[in-house]
Amino acid sequence: MSGLKEIIREKLGNDADAFLCLKSEDGAVLPVLISDVGSPDLEAVEVGEARYPLPKILAGLLAAYPDKRFAVLVRGCDERAVIELSKLEQMDLDRVVMVGLACTTEEAEACGCPRPYPNDIALGEKVEPAPGREIIAEVESLADRERMEWWREQFSRCIKCYGCRNICPMCFCKDCSLENPHLVEPGVIPPEFPSFHIIRALDMAGRCIDCGLCEEACPAGIPLRSLYRKMQEIMADKLGYRAGESLDEKSPLSFLGTEADLEKLE
């Protein structure tokens, strides 16, 4: 990781007050904020397989330190998150410098996201995406009633840990619908089918950037990523929008509408 350490030194010298990346500590990899080239953390910088929602941490830092500039290590998904969060007014891109890291072939295959590399690649080499659609296809092969039973079974394992929401880089609402007692009854586990999960899925439409952290954080192995990936497909199909791609084009669900929107509809 010497390339990354060099880049960190360079950024701290010029562009940024602090660099958000990953380091190794006692055999584990975790996020670290380095604000000083002399810091011992710089020597410990390491990128492993473990992935963390760095854009989420970054959003918190930007809010807590309104006068500081931050550099951040981004994979393809992180960059999509930063772009989308800036359109949702959670991030001031004038104070953010992204350092791009491309995922390896193994990582891309394990992940299955549509673009396992950021726009500007500073580290690593671009590899082909290995999009994973098997679970979506399996669900689509089932008839209505069977489909519902399939999802019921999956959601029946939900322990309402809120891990999917807590770790999602795109979730930032102060008043979360999932905690609204009229929508999701408190104290009921598993949550009544399908309220918790369809609410989350609807909120992810036009927002989910397919990082997969939700599914990794789920203790019950629920195929959340596939559900939200389907929402992405719906947004792309019906409304011609993909989250995290354009710096200017906002999600059609975030503003009332133009003639152009309606032309895309049936």
Add this chain to the structure above:
Amino acid sequence: MMAETSNETSSPDGIRILAFLCNWCSYAGADLAGVSRLQYPANVLDVRVMCTGTISPYFVIKAFQEGMDGVLIAGCHIGDCHYLKGNYMTAKRFQVLREALRFLGLEEGRLRLEWVSAAEGEKYAEVIRSFTEEVRALGPSPLRERREAGAGAVKA
């Protein structure tokens, strides 16, 4: 709304439909249908909203959770929205909501979006007739069945 739905309505065959009607167009259209003494099935509960653009997808989910077999959203024709572009939002949201519910296995025919103007009493009646028929053919909603059976959730 919750109190109303939990009591048995006058639904002749137990099929219950919730209709969100916008104040300026479809609600007036429904009113016209009534005044004109047009006949249509009595399975529908109307909820008047100021604009269909204010209908959060959550309301529709909640309606199905509370035991509705079908949900209808009827608003102004595109271009006629009293608030100019509220129904654009409705149209966009509806696409996503319908596909999401389909993906979870809720039959497509249970959710419908129609544009009905204040002058279209006959159209309103026709929409109610055809939608009720479609929902009736599908039978009670699978979400309603499960809730009534009291499916085993642990109350913490």
Add this chain to the structure above:
Amino acid sequence: MAEKELSYRLVPSTCTYCGTGCGVLLEVMGGRLAGTLPQKDHPVSKGALCIKGWSCHEFVHSPRRLTRPMVRRDGELVETDWETALKMVAEGLARTRDEHGPDAVGFFASARCTNEENYLLQKLARVVIGTNNVDHCARL
């Protein structure tokens, strides 16, 4: 306005709420606990947490925490000093043990205390009061 010094770090730790011992990363921002993230490569929890784990930091700065001993007088909780409070507790526990026997007293340890504090509590229960009635909030 003076520039706030940049201070953010993650401290690996273990959730105290139950016997699983999931790996957590405690977010410390500006010297205060700001949040919890799971340790993705933890051998036991493997990046997942239950709702207690996700909120294991919340009680530390909670505005609902007691800062002074309180006693109930005429049905209302009023602040008091340590001497008064400890005296009341000691007298009450001793009286209950003497009048109704040691097993009339039960002790609840807490995940929000240190191991050492919980150790002392069970010593109090077993040696001073003479009962084995020791349980823990994880069982609630």
